[in-house]
Amino acid sequence: MNVSESKSYFAMKIIVVGGGVVGLTTALSLLEAGHRDVKIMAESFDDTTSHVAGAVWRPFALSENSSTEAIDRWGHATMLWLTKIMEQYGTDTVGVQRTPGCEYHDHPTTSHPYWAHSVENFRFLTPDEAQAQGNTPYGFSYTTLMINPGKLMLWMRRQIEMRGGRFEQAHVTNLDELQCDYIVNCTGLGSGQLLNDKNVFPVRGQTIKIQNDQIKNFYLREIDHVYTYILPRPGGQVVLGGTVEAHNYSTTCNQEDIKAILARTSSLCPAVVGSKILGTKAGLRPQTTTGVVLKADSRRNKHGALVIHNYGHGGSGHTLHWGCAQEVLQWIVPGHAKL
Numbered sequence: 065m066n067v068s069e070s071k072s073y074f075a076m077k078i079i080v081v082g083g084g085v086v087g088l089t090t091a092l093s094l095l096e097a098g099h100r101d102v103k104i105m106a107e108s109f110d111d112t113t114s115h116v117a118g119a120v121w122r123p124f125a126l127s128e129n130s131s132t133e134a135i136d137r138w139g140h141a142t143m144l145w146l147t148k149i150m151e152q153y154g155t156d157t158v159g160v161q162r163t164p165g166c167e168y169h170d171h172p173t174t175s176h177p178y179w180a181h182s183v184e185n186f187r188f189l190t191p192d193e194a195q196a197q198g199n200t201p202y203g204f205s206y207t208t209l210m211i212n213p214g215k216l217m218l219w220m221r222r223q224i225e226m227r228g229g230r231f232e233q234a235h236v237t238n239l240d241e242l243q244c245d246y247i248v249n250c251t252g253l254g255s256g257q258l259l260n261d262k263n264v265f266p267v268r269g270q271t272i273k274i275q276n277d278q279i280k281n282f283y284l285r286e287i288d289h290v291y292t293y294i295l296p297r298p299g300g301q302v303v304l305g306g307t308v309e310a311h312n313y314s315t316t317c318n319q320e321d322i323k324a325i326l327a328r329t330s331s332l333c334p335a336v337v338g339s340k341i342l343g344t345k346a347g348l349r350p351q352t353t354t355g356v357v358l359k360a361d362s363r364r365n366k367h368g369a370l371v372i373h374n375y376g377h378g379g380s381g382h383t384l385h386w387g388c389a390q391e392v393l394q395w396i397v398p399g400h401a402k403l
């Protein structure tokens with residue numbers, strides 16, 4: 065590649081649609097790779113599903129049709145990146161913190177979960193420990209990362225801005241409207257309507273946000289497909305959950321669910337009792353029947369832009385985003401540029 069070719073290559077116009085964690089990380093990766101003309105268009109930048117999440121680094125609520133090998137690769141890359149920015153900039157700046165905790169299950173895990181190599185200090189609990197702490201026969205403990213999504217996403221937006229990325233608040237009704245060389249679709253559940261993808265559906269999750277500086281560990285429990293979790297965000301907010309309801313589009317809070325979540329989390333971790341409740345929120349995890357959709361479209365839009373898809377991260381967007389963004393880069397190469 066000579067100098068003038070490389071100039072035009074990095075000057076290519078790229079529009080990322082979606083301002084959740086997946087869109088932000090995609091834009092940041094493009095800018096870090098040297099692209100200069102990157103714009104994010106999104107309906108919302110501060111009230112997305114990504115903001116509702118706990119969020120813990122832990123593959124969860126992904127389609128059974130997802131490739132474990134790909135999830136492991138994306139997840140591990142994201143773990144390394146989150147650890148790097150935490151160590152470089154500090155928890156107070158990026159909202160990422162190393163956090164120990166336990167999981168309790170009513171069914172056995174005979175071998176290490178595939179993602180165990182990405183976390184620290186993974187070990188199985190003895191049956192006595194699992195029973196005493198979680199009231200289940202099985203469990204394991206490990207140290208992973210807890211993320212304050214609002215804080216991390218604000219930091220990412222500043223990083224994008226510093227590198228010359230732009231933001232536009234807009235609802236995109238049709239990708240054909242967009243005039244550019246590349247479009248990356250990071251619209252999460254919005255992909256269902258925008259792309260007319262019938263395989264996209266929500267997995268609803270009810271949450272409660274409390275303030276409690278005393279809760280330092282995360283807890284996850286699964287009994288009879290009922291999930292209970294306690295996720296302490298860096299900074300003293302704790303997210304309690306949850307529900308896992310496929311195909312339910314309601315973002316209205318359900319008072320019965322809220323009562324049940326408070327009862328289950330209080331019994332799992334008595335420190336929850338009496339905490340100040342900051343709010344309740346129901347979020348829709350963007351799921352697909354085929355797993356994460358990460359691919360270039362075979363078709364260009366009306367203006368000749370190549371469309372690359374990056375959506376459907378289910379209950380794991382905060383666990384997979386950076387790894388997925390790295391793979392988006394492979395399609396944005398000179399050979400694919402609009403002629």
Ligand SMILES: Cc1cc2nc3c(=O)[nH]c(=O)nc-3n(C[C@H](O)[C@H](O)[C@H](O)COP(=O)(O)OP(=O)(O)OC[C@H]3O[C@@H](n4cnc5c(N)ncnc54)[C@H](O)[C@@H]3O)c2cc1C
Nearest residue numbers: 083084086107108114120236252254269347380381382383
């Ligand atoms: C209750 C709950 C708990 C969770 N906990 C965790 C966790 O602990 N760990 C974890 O890894 N993951 C967790 N998740 C999953 C995680 O939140 C999602 O996977 C992630 O937020 C998906 O990110 P996204 O950027 O694809 O989508 P979103 O955050 O939904 O962002 C989509 C973006 O696209 C924009 N958009 C959509 N349609 C259009 C359009 N037509 N025009 C313009 N803009 C559009 C939206 O405005 C938004 O900016 C949880 C999810 C829920 C609901």
Ligand SMILES: *[C@@H]1O[C@H](CO)[C@@H](O)[C@H](O)[C@H]1NC(C)=O
Nearest residue numbers: 268312313314316317318321
């Ligand atoms: C979806 O969730 C809402 C809120 O919890 C509930 O009222 C409604 O009955 C649910 N719908 C279905 C079809 O389950």
Ligand SMILES: *[C@@H]1O[C@H](CO)[C@@H](O)[C@H](O)[C@H]1NC(C)=O
Nearest residue numbers: 126127128129352353354355
């Ligand atoms: C997995 O794929 C099969 C076949 O396409 C489909 O029937 C099934 O519903 C999918 N599973 C999920 C959880 O979406």
Ligand SMILES: CC(=O)N[C@H]1CO[C@H](CO)[C@@H](O)[C@@H]1O
Nearest residue numbers: 238239240259361364365371
């Ligand atoms: C307008 C446009 O090009 N949208 C495309 C986005 O991607 C899906 C495939 O997943 C196409 O069906 C849409 O046409």
